[in-house]
Amino acid sequence: MTLRPDSYRPRLLDDQVSKLLDVFGAVQIDGAKWCGKTWCALSHAESVTGLDDYRVRPLAEADPTMPLIGEQPHLIDEWQTVPAVRDAVRHAVDQQSNRPGQYLLTGSSAPPLSQYEHSGAGRIAHLRMRPMSLYEQGLSTGAVSLRKLFDGEFTPSATQVSLSQIAEWICRGGWPASLDRDLESALYVPQQYLEAVCEDNAPRMGKNPALTRRIIMSLARNNAKAATIKTLSRDLYADDETADTEPSRITTTGYVDMLIREFLIEELPSWDAPIKARNRMRVKPKRYFVDPSLAVSALGINPMRLLSNGQIFGDVFENLVIRDLLVYSSAWVGLEHPKVSFYRDDKGLEADAIIELEDGRWGAVEIKLGENKTQEGVDSLLKVRNTVMANPYSQQREPSFLMVIVGNGVYARATKEGVYVVPVTLLGA
DSSP: OOOOOOOOOTTTHHHHHHHHHHHSSEEEEOOOOTTHHHHHHTTTSSSSEEESTTTTHHHHOOOTGGOOOOOSSSSEEEGGTTHHHHHHHHHHHHHHTTTOOOOEESSSSOOOGSSOOOOOOTTEEEEOOOOETTTTTTTTTOOHHHHHHHTTTOOOOOOOOOHHEEEEEEEEOOGGGGSSSHHHHHHHHHHHHHHIIIIHHHHHHOOOHHHHHHHHHHHHHTTOEEEEOHHHHHHHTTTTTTTTTTHHHHHOOOOHHHHHHTTEEEEOOEEETTTTHHHHHHHHOEEEEEEEEHHHHHOOOOOOHTTOOOOHHHHHHHHHHHHHHHHHHHTOOOOOOOOEEEOOTTTOOOOEEEOOOTOEEEEEEEEESSGGGGHHHHHHHHHHHHHHHTTTTTTOOOOOHHHHHHHSOOEEETTTTEEEEEEGGGGGG
8 A cells, every 4th residue: 555645646657657666676756846756756655754854854864774764665755855865775775686666765956966975877767757747737638649659640639728728827837736726826836936946945055046036037038949158147147247258157057057956947958860960969958947837937927918928928838848748758668768859950940849769760849839830830840851851861760750739729630741730738648
């Protein structure tokens, strides 16, 4: 019997957790605060120790093996509070000859590597949890499976959604605690999340709260863009003439890295067709907030105001879709290990997302808020496909699919060019 809370809403990551517990001695689930890591882990655990408990932490610091006591699978919540406990878990797994299913660890930030001894490779499996996708919230039917598209399976479907609903979903976000709350109450969650990062987490990481707020604002302004550190530095230092100096860029990089380690933002890498292409490393990554509600909260925008600003609305809708694509792809059980990236060549041709499997299969995605932009997305994807296939060095097979994900669409369908058009409320894992 697990500790699964009665009101727990199953997550797509649950199957991955079960699978990895059958293979590894421990499974570590990291991700943003309040995204549901603890409840997910509790649904697979038989006992739990919380290192954020003031009664437990000093005991764990004195003896890192103490929190390991309990019926297995044993959950150690907020492991990063006492990083040495993670090493104790690794040693315990070794002593049991890597017997599967011993421990679960959850963490909402990544402590410096110097605070623990070993990566845990081969003993501790890693999973990344994000806020809830539209499917997990019950706002998407999942009629179009991202995974099945790679096998050529697609079923036309219908839905009905308005832009005002999408604006509300973006501002509300995918936080489990907001599911059953009215909109006004739900908007406090991302607001307080940013407050906690700036006023609590940042000082713990040696960062200034005011500068943390400014870099978050800059990232929100440049959301869904491959902004350079120089661009972010100019925002961070405003009119300061030192903004373009090497020290200022190093400082900015430090703040961005801190927000990545706090799981507030994540970087989407660049993709190019040849496996060894330099563009996979040279093109600047795109940065997205782990949940679009954080971006609009940083900008001080509510759903009504979002509806009146098409540019920002389009950017944060893209953030929502990228969040969902990352959730859907990370939930696959199997050895495909899908990777999500973006495509941009030296001529400015782009695709918002590329999903690539280890066996070489790939699909390209364009994201359009309005149905009226569908053909624009179709034309762009066809150009990407033709460019990739015309490259003699790409050694790529034909894409498994090309797909335009839209906001207020009605039908999931295939165009005459063979490109799928899928409303976001029909997409699933």
